[in-house]
Amino acid sequence: IMAHPLGFYSKQGLNVSVTKTAGWALVRDKMINKEYDASHFLSPMPLAISMGLGSNATPMNVATIQNINGQAITLALKHKDNRDPKNWKGFKFGIPFDFSMHNFLLRYYLAENGLNPDTDVQLRVIPPAEMVANLRAGNIDGFLGPDPFNQRAVYDEVGFIHVLTKDLWNGHPCCAFGTSTEFIQKNPNTFAALYRAVLTAAAMARQPKNRELIAKVIAPSQYLNQPEAVLNQVLSGKFADGLGKIQNVPDRADFDPMPWQSMAVWMLTQMKRWGYVKGDVDYKAIAEKVFLITDARKHMKDLGMPFTAGPTYAKHTIMGKAFDAAKPDEYLKSFAISKVA
Structure with a gap:
């Protein structure tokens, strides 16, 4: 978004319209129908669209990760003395979309605390801009949403920040910038400028x-x-938590654009874990086709930006557990709660 008001598109000779869109299913449809040339995506969406999950299969690519961290589990104020997730059976939670890090991280967190996210709680898809209103109305007990909506719930005095997703997986991807493979092939210079x-x-x-x-x-x-x-609190990391304290977490939201292919593999393991994809998954092939880390490095180098050279896979730790992208099936088998037989 900020590239628009700050003139970064026009400096590259681009005439860009940034269009607000009401919900992620609509973003997906408009990208598939070529009504949009490129988009701010939830980072698992280009994987799902490329695989034909929930839509016709249309090859999409992740050019960069837009931000890392920058999400939280926010609960209604009535739950401030009910912080143990083991007591959350029957809760209703908002998530932005099935194919989102928000959904996968919430499911992971609940399952690690002994709850089956498909049977013990209700997960409802709600556009992020409507999450605070739903919390205020009592339609949901909480949400795992993107910022600034967690902070907005505190600002409006209807919720509190239970946990930052940074504390579940520090450096996790949130949203991504991407486009269709066809757009890249047909408009290589425009894509490079974007x-x-x-x-x-x-x-x-x-x-x-x-x-x-x-x-x-x-x-x-x-x-x-x-x-x-609200935005200042999120971006500075100095924020009211809704429980009467001011927290100081400078990397609550950060902006590391590296589209690690290991992140893609993790997302694919969670799609498999919760039954969004059936049968065998060629994790490596899909991750390497969709996440353009080599291109990202080339452009970062050309711009004189620091970047991490070397392998296209990184090591990640999620809730204290190491994830090795080279062994996705072993990782999947290690979970007590999942849909995978």
Whole structure:
């Protein structure tokens, strides 16, 4: 978003319209129908669309991860003395979309605490902008949503931040910038210019000193339509938690654009774990086809940005457990709660 008001697209010779879209299923449909050229995606969406999960199979690519961390489990204030997830049987939770890190992280967290996310709780797909209203109305007990909506629930005094997703998996991907494989093939120069604009924005957003300006330019109604104070709390990491404390977590949200293929493999293991995909999954082939880490490195190098060289897979730790992308089937078999027989 910030690349638009700050002129990063126009500096690359691009005429870009940034269009607000009501819900992720609509984003998917508009990308498949070529109504949009490129999009801000939930990072698992290009994998799901490429595989034909929930839609016709259309090859999509992740060019960069837009942000890492930047999510939380937010609960209604009436639950502030009920912080143990083992007591959450029967709770109703909002998630933005089935193919989202929000859904996968919430399911992971619940299952690690002994709850089956398919039978012990209800998960409801709610557009993030409507999550706070649903919490206020008592339609849900909580949500695992993207920021700034967790902070907005605190600001509106209807919820509190139970846990930042950073504390479940520090450095986890959140959203991604991507487009269709066809668009890249047909418009290589336009795609390269888009890549440069988005990476330039990421480099600026990584610097804490720029966060206040970013909050200011993305707050208006044509963008996030949120109070600047809410965005400042999220981006600075100095925030009210809704429980009477001010927390200071500078990397609550960060902007590391590296589209690690190991992240894609993890997402695929969770799709398999919860029955979104049946049968054998060629994890490596799908991850390497969809997540363009080699391209990201090339463009980062050209822009003089620091990047991690070497393998295209990284090691990740989720809730204290190491994930080795080379052994996805072993990882899947290690869970007590899953849909995989």
